[in-house]
Amino acid sequence: MKNSKEIILKINGRNEKITVPSHRTLLEALRETGHVEVKCGCEKGDCGACAVLVDNVAIDSCLTLAWTSEGKEITTISGLGTPDEPHPLQAAFRDLGAAQCGFCTPGMIIAAQGVINDNPAPTDDEIRMGLSGNLCRCTGYAKILDAVGHAASEMRKNGEPS
Template sequence: MIPIELDINGQTIEMEVVPDLTLLDLLRAVGVVSVKKGCGEGDCGACGVLLDGVYVKSCLILAAQASGHSVETVESLGNVEHPHPLQTAFVDAGAVQCGFCIPSMLLAAKSLIEDHPEPTVEQIREGLDGNLCRCTGYVKQIEAVQTAAAVMKEEDHD
């Protein structure tokens, strides 16, 4: 067993884990269930999280490897009472259907807007290229990211 300590959405957890436990399985085991296990091998992107602010696939990160680092998931982004501009924009644009891919896609979008506060369609397509969505066809989500980016920029100015 390997002792680990990591920060998940602002809360520090300490535990001992088996060496082959992935960050994805750890997160789901401690109740962070917005992180989905789709393919489990790095293709679908439903398990995307921010690790020290960098967007990664948590099925390809070992829990032991994440020790000493901080993890952010959609649970820390916003909630029904206080949604993040990205969440509002995704709902308003109709970019959410079944919802399975959306938590990680919101994190990918957050990360790409940090890099490109006024993202072009090309930059959005690249930033979301690690997220498979079988419902919506990748059109509404691009619109939603553009809308959210504009709102976030406005809020920054206020």
């Protein structure tokens, strides 16, 4: 394709070679390479469903160009934990009913990890502020806030690195 080049993206700890044009967003590139756990809700940065961690900072992958993500650590929801070794956020979202339709969940958990990376002991208001760019239409956010608060305290107890 015209204006395409091969880049290497480090996704969930593994280097992946992809060929994409300059206008391809990180969201499109991730989904095209099979990382469909990253969801597309608006492509305008309004909803947060596509959030991923880039070097431990939660960003909207729809507002980021794939080319600019070379050489950085990209983490999607699948890179946080697995059913055998769940991340505390994943366990809390599962056990406390924080996922309903689940479409906002990958971005929401990633955004929550971004909040905790910044501040391992966030207050309820700080969690609300940190998640305000992530829309959810099912939950009224109540169980999401509970799950994030619970997971943050679990992570502090376990002394997990932020």
